[in-house]
Amino acid sequence: MNALIKWLEKYVVPVATKIGSIRWLVALRDAFIATMxxxxxxxxxxxxxxxxxxxxxxxxxxxxxxxxxxxxxxxxxxxxxTIAVIGLIFAMTFGYHMAKQYGVEPLSGGIVTLGSFLMALTQTANVTTALPKAITGAAAKTLKAAGATLTVTKDAATGKLVHNLGTSGWGFFNFNGHFGSQGLFTAMIIGGVAVAIYIFLMKRNLTIKMPDGVPPAVSQAFAAIIPASAAFYVVGIFTWAFTKLTNLAFVDWVAKVIQEPLLHASQGYGMVLLLTVLVQVFWFFGIHGTNVLGPILDAIWLTAQYQNINTAAANPGAKLPFLWTRASFDLYAWMGGAGSTLILLIAIFIFSKRPDERAVANLAIAPGIFNINEPVMFGLPIVLNAIYFIPFVLAPTVMVSIAYFAVTHGLVAPIKNQVVWNIPPFINSFLATADWRAPVLQLVNFAVGFVIWAPFVIASNRIKPDELS
Structure with a gap:
């Protein structure tokens, strides 16, 4: 056990620490939090x-x-x-927090990323209408000259030919798609580039300086003009050229080449298991695993969750696109917080004879019910407590495996509602899924987690508090 912990301390902890200190990752995490x-x-x-x-x-x-x-x-x-335009909202919060991390005027940073995001979207709409009868001759030539298209298709039900009129117009954003979760990755990429240019020029003082006595709001706005304009033009040139060369809006290319493969990979058991284990290992060493890996959890699984939510809202009863989402981890693997420490507290009340553990459990049980586990993590402690390393990693690993296969095999409905993270277990799963089987799955996982935690709590009775390492 000591050898394993030393190996993790040497090779894993330094990586986690570096990841947690990368400012653009911190900004990404804070931007998602700001959309709450x-x-x-x-x-x-x-x-x-x-x-x-x-x-x-x-x-x-x-x-x-x-x-x-x-x-x-x-x-x-x-x-x-709100949720229907979460991509648009995130585009603003991402730039704001990026600029804030680097100590430059944040509101203009948010405006830069928001405007850049809009440049990357599709701005035309195509509408096809079935005609009651065919259009021929002069009328057809007039419509084609005006940019309309005339096509003929075969009706699958009747076998008859159907004449269709197609028209297009400029200035129409794809509200249902691009403004929502489909736009999140585009906002991260194109917004990240734009705000990086803005920050770089602000740091180099390539700004318009106003005389003393000018109100701060005016001075800050003028200071941002040159950096923001440069960022907008760089993005504008890129998105214009990209569309001309590929005949695709940048947002559609990102969705097809980057977002869809990542979301598809996120539904695999291996990726779900890996993230669960990493969060637990980071937490064991006192590093907030859910925060450090928050940019990955939110960028991938929260995007999937928003797509489920929007699908359920727009088409009640429709099949949801993703089975595993961001909240799935919280509901089924992290009851009471990372490690499912609420289960540990129950096991302590039943089996522990140590006064120090029972005292901490008495203080930690109330926040634990609401998924706040810092009191038990640092008060018991679990951090760097060798006796609890195995169940702390093993319990969530087994629980997430049970839940993953239950959801992917259709035994429990996937998540279709966003719930506040500190809603107590059993209530949160029903609200998130509208499925009575979800609390039952939580109960099964609770029992399994209890069986894993209990032997280690019993074993800890043989250890004096001053012997813990």
Whole structure:
């Protein structure tokens, strides 16, 4: 055991420490956190619609659903301004926190990333309409001259030929796709480049300096003009050239080449297991694993979660695109916090005879119920406590494996609602999935985790507090 811990201290901890100190990763994490007011408001709207629309619909309570249309409509408006446009909101918060990390004017940094994000999006809309009869002759020539397209397709149901009129227009953003979770990776890439240019020029003092006595807000705005303009033009030249050369908007290319493969990989058991183990190992050495790996967890699995949420909101009852999302870790592997330390506290109350452990458990149980585990992590402690290293890593590993295969085999519904991270176990899983089987899965995992933790708690009775290392 000591040899393993020394090896981890030598090779793993330095890497984790360096990752945790990279400023753009910290900014990325903080940017996701900053979207919480929007995501929580949108989550409330979606959860309310679960209870007034989705569940009643399952039971055939059509009259109740009809009477609640006013609330369903209001919730839809809230969703439209929050989770539905989370990519747009993140584009602003990312630039703000990047600029803040590097000590330059942050609001302009947010404006730079927001504007750059919009440049990378599709700005045209194509609409195809089936015509009641064919258009020929002069009318067809006039429409084609105006930029319309005329096509003929075969109706699969009737076998008849259908004449279609296609038109396109400029100035239409893809609200349902690009403004939402599909735009997150584009905001990270194109926004990161833009704000890096802005920060670089601000640091080199390539700014317009105003005389003393000018209000700070005015002075800061003028100072940002040259760096922001340079960033906008670099991004503008790139996105214009990219579209001309590829006939694709940059956001569509990112979705196809980068985002889709990463999201697909995130659904594999190996990737889920690896992230779970790394979070536990980092935490054991006192490094906040969920924060250090937050940029990865949020960029990949939170993106998948937002796509589930938006799919469920736009098409109730439709098949969700992703089975494993960001909240899946919290619900099934980290009950009470990383390591499922709420289970440890219950085991201490039942089996521990050590006064120091029972005293910490008495203090930590209330926050633990709400998934706050710093009191037990640093008070027991679990950090660098060799007796608890094995269950701290093993319990979440086994629990995440059980949950992964339960969800991927259709035994439990995937997550379709965003829930606040500090909602107690069993309640949070039902709200997140609207599936009664999710709390049952949590209960099974709780029991399995208890079986893993209990022997080590019993063993710790033989160790005096001053003998722990």
């Amino acid at each position: 007011p929007a995501t929580m408001a949108g989550s409330i709207a979606l959860i309310l619609n679960t209870f007034v629309r989705d569940i009643p619909t399952q039971f055939g309570w059509t009259k109740f659903v009809e009477n609640m249309q006013w609330l369903i409509g209001i919730n839809g408006q809230v969703w439209t301004g």
